[in-house]
Amino acid sequence: MKPVYIVGAGPGDPELITVKGARLLGEADVVVYAGSLIPPAVLRYVRPEAERHNSATLTRQEIAGILIGAARAGKLAVRLSSGDPSLYGAIAELMADLEAAGVPCEVVPGVSxxxxxxxxxxxxxxxxxxxxxxxxxxxxxxxxxxxxxxxxxxxxxxxxxxxxxxxxxxxxxxxxxxxxxxxxxxxxxxxxxxxxxxxxxxxxxxxxxxxxxxxxxxxxxxxxxxxxxEAAGEPSRLYDPNFSHGYRKRGDA
The missing domain is CATH 3.30.950.10 (Tetrapyrrole methylase, C-terminal domain)
Structure with a gap:
């Protein structure tokens, strides 16, 4: 059984999804995406023949049901979350549903x-x-x-x-x-x-x-x-010529 991938779509710009996230979208047979939070341009990575579900009108149980059904059928399923899934993404509940159904999952981070x-x-x-x-x-x-x-x-x-x-x-x-x-x-x-x-x-x-x-x-x-x-702050000591660290001794610059 293939794992379900929970992928962070990034903030909106389709070029700010990770390389891995874009690859998985291109390979996916089923994609469940947060339509109210993800611009349509991000979906350009999804194959035309892939099955798509806009989760804006779905409950968590319905989302989990689609992903579990796809995984059990041997399909590659992606849950596409906005930004990074670990921030206000409700993935803990989804992963619990997948685990209870015996379906493995992996999380791919995104640009928040x-x-x-x-x-x-x-x-x-x-x-x-x-x-x-x-x-x-x-x-x-x-x-x-x-x-x-x-x-x-x-x-x-x-x-x-x-x-x-x-x-x-x-x-x-x-x-x-x-x-x-x-x-x-x-x-x-x-x-x-x-x-x-x-x-x-x-x-x-x-x-x-x-x-x-x-x-x-x-x-x-x-x-x-x-x-x-607004504040300019102080210069970082990491690059200060008078500050030594493991890779540079004081006065090396």
Whole structure:
């Protein structure tokens, strides 16, 4: 029996899928893809004769049923997830379903949207002297968040922050962030990063709700917060001629 492959499609640009992910799509007999989150251009790697299922209208049990049936029939099946499957991809439940059915699976990582957003902004999340920590999180909604991980609690660290699945609750986001970040903290909202219709908004935390409402952004957007968006920081010591490490002695440069 062939394993089911859970493949990260990347953030949207069809050239940002991994080589392995594109190869598996080209070999697949059955592809179940997240149609509401993956641009049609990514599906250009799928053979015309392959069976395709848009999971936008399917339950997890229906998705698992299609993949299990394909694997038992000796077909190569791919579950195509947006971004990287390990972030808000619900793959733990799917893998449990596959395991219970005796169907092996493998996960192929993808380029996450938070990485693509940093690339589009030409920013580094971990700027020396500014922030050495990146927090990936979301505001509590229909999916709860542990109390210790509430956005207000995370905001008190004032680290570099990227929020998924939260832009539709932007007033609550801004209020929670204000528990730690000053009003003048820079914010970038990146909608549909690397898609043809990508939009980027820059503002201050105090301006965030008005900026998002004014742009009409309600979904498929990341909220990036922190001084890394503007601060120059300090030079990295890794390349400092006065800093020795295992591959270079002080003064070698």
């Amino acid at each position: 949207s938070f990485l693509a957003a940093a690339a589009r902004l030409k920013k580094e999340f971990t700027v020396p002297g500014v922030s050495q920590t990146l927090i990936l999180s979301r505001l509590a909604g229909r999916t709860p968040v542990p109390e210790a991980e509430s956005l207000a609690a995370l905001a008190r660290h004032r680290a570099s922050l990227c929020l998924f699945l939260s832009v539709h609750l932007i007033e609550e986001v801004a209020a929670a962030l204000a528990a730690g970040y000053p009003p003048e903290t820079p914010v970038a909202v990146v909608e549909k990063v690397t898609w043809p219709e990508e939009r980027i908004i820059h503002c201050r935390l105090s301006e965030l709700p008005a900026a998002v409402r004014g742009a009409g952004i309600t979904r498929t957007a990341l909220v990036l917060v922190g001084d890394f968006l």
